[in-house]
Amino acid sequence: MFCQVTPRPRNAEATRAAILTAARERFSRESYDDVGMRDIAGDVGVDAALVSRYFGSKEDLFLKVLEHCGDAPDLMDGDRATFGDRVAREAIFGSEHDGQLEHLLVLLRSIGSAKASELVRRTADESFFGPFQAWIGGSDAPVRARLAAAFIMGMEVSRELTGGQTLTREQSENMQARMAAILQDIIDG
Secondary structure, three states: OOOOOOOOOOOHHHHHHHHHHHHHHHHHHOOHHHOOHHHHHHHHOOOHHHHHHHHOOHHHHHHHHHHHHHHOOOOOOOOHHHHHHHHHHHHHHOOOOOOHHHHHHHHHHHOOOHHHHHHHHHHHHHHHHHHHHHHHOOOOHHHHHHHHHHHHHHHHHHHHHOOOOOOOHHHHHHHHHHHHHHHHHHHHO
């Protein structure tokens, strides 16, 4: 069966952004091994050769998606003394940067693929854990960085799975205060 692709207006930057968005959406819904360049091209309405021209291989495109998984506000921005409070508030109540679950899903769906899992590990170490550990400082910074990240991701997933906190406002504020204290303790060591 022949599939005709509707031509898009020529705008290289917009097309590149659309391909990247389609790839992120695909990788958040399907495993790395199940996503094909033709699938992504079809989602955007371009030829698969154009996807390859802009991004190279599927591995290169996946790496680019992983780079953009860090579009959420940087954990290290802001005063270190208020780290626990501001990160817990965002994890409990959400923010204008919601959509982090999609980024987490890209990471979680990658676990089943040996190739993608290795890329995620390498990218996470280079782009996130290395800088986060340096920011935390101290001999046990790798441990504290992993604990903080796991706690934050767990709360984000919990919030997204339930469609938001199912607690009263007062209970949510109590949980935010407790999470803030735990996170700050992890960071301060």
